[in-house]
Amino acid sequence: MKRLALAVALLASSAAIAQSGTLSGVDKALMDDSVKPGDNFDDYANGTWRKTAQIPADRSAIGVGLDVSLKAEARNAAIIKGAAAAKSAPGSDQQRIADYYAAFVDTAGIEARGLRPIQGDLAAIAAIRDKRALSAAIGAAMRSDTDPFNNNNYASTNNLFGLFVSQDLNRPTRNVPYLMQGGLGLPDRDYYLSDKPDMAEIRTAYRAYLTQLMQLAGLSDPQGRADRVFALEMKIAAAQTDIIASQDAHKGDNPWTRADFTTRAPGMDWNAFWTAAGMPANQRDFIAWQPEAITKLSALVASEPLQSWQDWLAFHTVNQVTSVLPKAINDASFDFYGRTLTGTPAQQPRDKRGIAAVNGALGEAVGKIYAQRYFPASSKVEIQKMVANIVAAFDRRIAALDWMAPATKAEARRKLSVLKVGVGYPDHWWNYPTYAVRADDPVGNAQRAKLSLYRYHLSKLGKPVDRSEWWMTPQTVNAVNLPLQNALNFPAAILESPYFDPRFDAAANYGAIGSVIGHEISHSFDNLGSDFDSTGRLHNWWTPADLARFEAAGKALVAQYDAYEALPGLHLNGEQELGENIADVAGLTAAFEAYHASLGGKPAPVIDGLTGDQRFFLAFAQSWRTKMRDKALRARIATDVHAPAPWRVLTVRNLDGWYAPFQVKPGQKLYLTPEKRVHVW
Missing domain, CATH: 3.40.390.10 (Collagenase (Catalytic Domain))
Incomplete structure (x- = not known):
């Protein structure tokens, strides 16, 4: 110096x-x-x-x-734990914050409930008998976890497709739904397709995790199920558009009508898909952000065995909520996604993860208090x-x-x-559809939070664009x-x-x-x-x-x-x-x-x-x-x-x-x- x-x-x-x-x-x-x-x-x-x-x-x-x-x-912790200490009116933001956190950190309750919170979902998947029912199950699972303009992954994880609702690329005064690719348990398609040795090692570890999670979830033939899921995800990865092309708005500018999905992407029962996804019946216009991928993924719905898709749905149903399932499942998830993927030796304490979970689910509710207290x-x-x-x-x-x-x-x-x-x-806060939060239902809380956000996005359809x-x-x-x-x-x-x-x-x-x-x-x-x-x-x-x-x-x-x-x-x-x-x-x-x-x-x-x-x-x-x-x-x-x-x-x-x-x-x-x-x- x-x-x-x-x-x-x-x-x-x-x-x-x-x-x-x-x-x-x-x-x-x-x-x-x-x-x-x-x-x-x-x-x-x-x-x-x-x-x-x-x-x-x-x-x-x-x-x-x-x-x-x-x-x-630390500030979020003060807000959340303060809400937990207060006696708030049922249904209020303070009550939802308090109950969400209480449910997440109640490890004794999580262990006692075991896998019961997801048994109904797994039973529904096992009951799928045809591709129409499969299309409906895939549509019902779709959520708003993608953003082609500001998300690093440019793809939905866990769900085969993700939805993003914002203004039309070509008519900026109206909102339209953007449909995007998804379906992988690893962060990106290159984890499946790359021939680099470190990527091959991760694939080997992922296959072991698939087997372990199936076993911990009490599913029969965990090795066979894991093999089928991995083989299917290899095909899903091959169908996806790469990260560089997915950043190109001109390549993403593909206006499709509702009818176009049936003709341009055959294989999926799109009527069953959109109905189960809650898409308004009068919504005719869409943007297919990765059209080639949507076409190929839909074809896989038709070409791949129903059992493979059921195993894939079962795995992702469990994989999305591992943080609020028994410790053995939570630990297995961290061992792969934390230790193997990012080299992180130890998991964060439960209370810190609980604070992050509340922020992810009730970010607007916490944010109102945060802004008032901490931003002069x-x-x-x-x-x-x-x-x-x-x-x-x-x-x-x-x-x-x-x-x-x-x-x-x-x-x-x-x-x-x-x-x-x-x-x-x-200047004004998102008006999420209110959803129930219960102090004894951490799995349901997490699922309902995602569903509420998804319904909020759907609610923007047919309304004026809000640039603020x-x-x-x-x-x-x-x-x-x-x-x-x-x-x-x-x-x-x-x-x-x-x-x-x-x-x-x-x-x-x-x-x-x-x-x-x-x-x-x-x-x-x-x-x-x-x-x-x-x-x-x-x-x-x-x-x-x-x-x-x-x-x-x-x-x-x-x-x-x-x-x-x-x-x-x-x-x-x-x-x-x-x-x-x-x-x-x-x-x-x-x-x-x-x-x-x-x-x-x-x-x-x-x-x-x-x-x-x-x-x-x-x-x-x-x-x-x-x-x-x-x-x-x-x-x-x-x-x-x-x-x-x-x-x-x-x-x-x-x-x-x-x-x-x-x-x-x-x-x-x-x-x-x-x-x-x-x-x-």
Whole structure:
């Protein structure tokens, strides 16, 4: 650090702190001065921390995200346990929170009930006698666990199909149902189809888990059933569309009518399917997001033996609720999905899992209390101001682009001008259909929670589009861009130190939460978001020359990330991660320029021996401080559209403004000549 700041700067730092009480926002104790910033900026910013940080036995990774999540978790625990201690009116949110948690942590009751809570479901599956009844069973199991625009998996798990209801790609004033592929017990199709040795090992372990779960569920011939389920899922995986193609909105834009499913995807009894799925009889229009997969999966319903499908339904019925079944089943599930898939040695304590379960089922109810208690109006005002500044910086960049035609530029700026930004919590809350929560029925509680969310999605059909609808709860440590709505959500829980702290100097706040804000804004202009115009319609608003320039920048970014080797022989997938990497580059650039604009022409103070630009980039790097188990890293690269955190830090090498503050020179590993730096926007 000393080589980056003069002695006079240290004096100025002390004066700045004494006069204003402003904190640097950069933790110098985490840094490793033995590493040159130009060789590995992540190690420079976080290297000392990484050398000593220990991943807890019940976690697959550790870092800033976990630190902030633990703060939210403690607050959620206070809300949930407070509800449990209070005597609330039957049917109230407080009562449902209390009873859901009580049911989840009542391990004695779970053991005593054994498998009785799912016996009725398993008996119904065993009673299926023909493909019409099978189609109805598959339809009845469908849930809203997919989102083609913001979900990493791009596929429904457990259920053969998943449903997503949002505005029409081509008529953005109406809502339509999107049908998406699913049906796998492993995270992605490549786990089944890849010939890599580590994937083969996981498949072997999965087959053993299938057998074990069938046996623990008391089903006859567990080995035979497991073999049939695995063989069927291999065919389901082969039928699915890959993760890269599933991110392409143009490939997903397939308007089908209700009648089209029968003619384009024969095999399923679609009338029985839609009736059992609760789809309104007058709903005629759909979007088939992965049409080839839907056709192939429907064909499998007809071609594969009924017994294989019954075994598959039985397995997934059990597999979806292992957390609230007896300990032997819960332990078996964790042993595979925790230890084998992510390398996590130990399961989290029951009470912590209970808090997460309540949040997953009653997130809106908990979120209302969370927002009221823990998100001050002053923070909302400050974040809204930062958002406005970063949007303005992005707009200035668009206006200054010398390669973009006036018509393309005008639509890009129009889209930015109508961007809808939600900070902290929604203006109004989701109106879930009320469902019963019982303190003695944890399995039923979990099942009814999913059904309630699914019915909420169905209830949007035939109603006007709500661009202010939120897709995250206030207690979620994350943020999201909603391309169809041309909207952003920044939940209260992520607007916490060290991402955002009102005591920090502007440089740190713009580098940390500002880069997150810029990232989400930039998603409106990444390789997916740029396909949508200012109304949310899927529409090519680019001239051919502009689009060619944009795509060339994307290809350069793909090549840059393809070159990163995370583990021996395992490289990042630049194409799979392209949208997120575009958002990282463009968002960090906009945040950096917004920070400079916020200075109002005045020089930035030197604080703690660091200049403003140094603090900006170091705060950004430290906001991605992460240490991850190798198995979890492999799983992340296989299934996630985000680059792992250490490589997101390296975004800095594409910004001209990073080089001088850290004296990055040619010959250093991260150095890029100016023409090789990818700017995109």
